[in-house]
Amino acid sequence: MSNRSNFWVQLPAIGLPALLAASLAIFGLLLPGRFWSVGAFESMAFQMPELGLLTLAMFLPFVSAGFNLAIIVTANITGIFMAWLWVNMVPSDAGTGLQIFWVALGLLGAMLIACLIGVLIGSLVAYVGVHPILTTLGFMTLIKGVGIFITRGAPVSGMPPVVQFLGTGSFLGVPMPMVVFILTALAMLVLMNRTSFGKYVYMSGSNINATYFSGIGTHRVIIGIYVISSLICVLAGLVMNARFNSARMGYGDSYLLLTVLAIIMGGADPLGGFGKVGGLVLALFVLQIISTGLNLFGVSQHVSLAMWGAVLIFVLAAKFFNRRYYLPWAQRRAAGPDSCSV
């Protein structure tokens, strides 16, 4: 008896996978032979990682009840640094080994820049107590200005072949950007669910004062959050460099708030403290399927953007309905038969 009752209580957990399956099925039916094709899935796998990596970068601050508006510019500025280094330093006839050396060096430098940005943002948030939105708004504007000033808004282009492979190549049939995204998401999953740091992030998001008084160095946790967030931006910058064969301030500008959309859709609490990496990944897939599906229809891009918004509102409404009406009913149902049988 209690098994069946538990089933009803657990049911809402399949919401997102069901949405994913439904969108796959609907577009498959409406676009016979065109949606379920290698081409379409390859296209989705190439497109999703940029937004995906940036969403992961936003996820960590978000769960800690913070925000990072500087993700796009961090990705841009580290991307420009790497591009500048490679364009100027890698000889055009460099072998794969030499290229990998420079790519690694570029990544290292970019990570140093990202660490600096992360530490500065984290310190301001943790020690000075400035609201993360304001702090990162400042950094966003600062980095954007500096970046455009240095580059004069022009792109730095011409990546070494190794980097280009990262943008256009495939590994065992999976596009390389997707490989980068999956590895990053897995690392994030382990970080959040298997390490004490992950626990601290969730705790800080729920109640930072309680966490502090539990004897956890929340200041360091906050700084760590923004450092890791900025480091993921480096990967996003790398993927954008690879896919566009160039770097410039402003690439990916339109993704900033879409990352929040994906996170909320993935089940994270807007007030912080809750949110799962798995849900976020599923939400990203749903959004990409909707976008590509509607594109295959030839629907206006503005309509697909509107659809993303509509799906978010639908998910939020479902969540409200679930918490207000469905869960109490399911719990009564779970408790009911037992109390009757007494």
Added chain:
Amino acid sequence: MRKMTFVLTALLLVAVLGTAAAGERIRMGVVVKIGGIPWFNAMEEGIRKESPKQNIDAWQIGPTSADPALQVRAIEDLIAQKVDVIGVVPNDMQVLEPVLQRARSQGIKVIMHEGPEQVNKDWDFELVSVEFYAESHIKKFAELLGGEGEYGLFVGSLTVPLHNAWADVAIEYQKKNFPKMKLVADRFGVAESLDDSMRTANELMDKYPNLKGILTFGSLGPIGAGRAVLQRNKVNDVVVVGAFSAGQGQRLLEQGAIKAGYTWNPMVAGEVFCRLARMLVDGTPIVDGKVIDGMGKVSVNNDTKVILGQEVEVLDKANIQRLVDMGL
């Protein structure tokens, strides 16, 4: 019997010619800079009207913001659909190289518009060449001035390569063909700002009382200069010529403060996308001197793969209402 053969041959001939004219049905997606603005709405209209005539299933994709990343996504989805032709009006040519390379490696033809330096393309077309556009302006300007007198020159900004190329050609042409005209000062980079154009026009009129005209490249130059001229009641003394957006300058043009200008029509660009797609797929050779509807007699550069047309829209009293109705 002979009559029968004749009829049959005739029918066969019509059938063959018919298919030759229409060709097989092809699919084309055109990715523009941004959706939902008048310029690209007009282009979409052109594509919508012309594509059935060319037997093309064509549609336009306008990203929701001018972020180059969104154009890449749109093109990726077009590759997934295995379209025959992709048309692009690029925001950023560098960004598009890898994805267009992928498109072409899968046998998709790529047609650019306003992207002559794109490497991975089959053709780029420009409705007007730099020379033709600049010469159209200076010819009209000289005609209105009567071939003599002092004039000033505005460009959008001193760093806009296209505007300065136009200015170079115009000055060159004036020196050669209208020696009695005289450029009073070096060009001013003000025509992307209404206020700067007005102020500079006023200063020019103060400093050079014999000023006969202002030629401007850059869409706000004619508006600013036109207003300055109107305020000083010099409509009949100072000629203002230059391209502007039709809706914005209509009143000034009707009042005579702006005399004329030339622009190109995005609707025609949409039509040309369809015509070129048909030629590309059918293998029709595109050579120097060929007449393409909407582009006139084209000049073709086979090294850079650029097709230059010589068709302009005149911004004058007779034509402006039509352009305003199109929302330009």
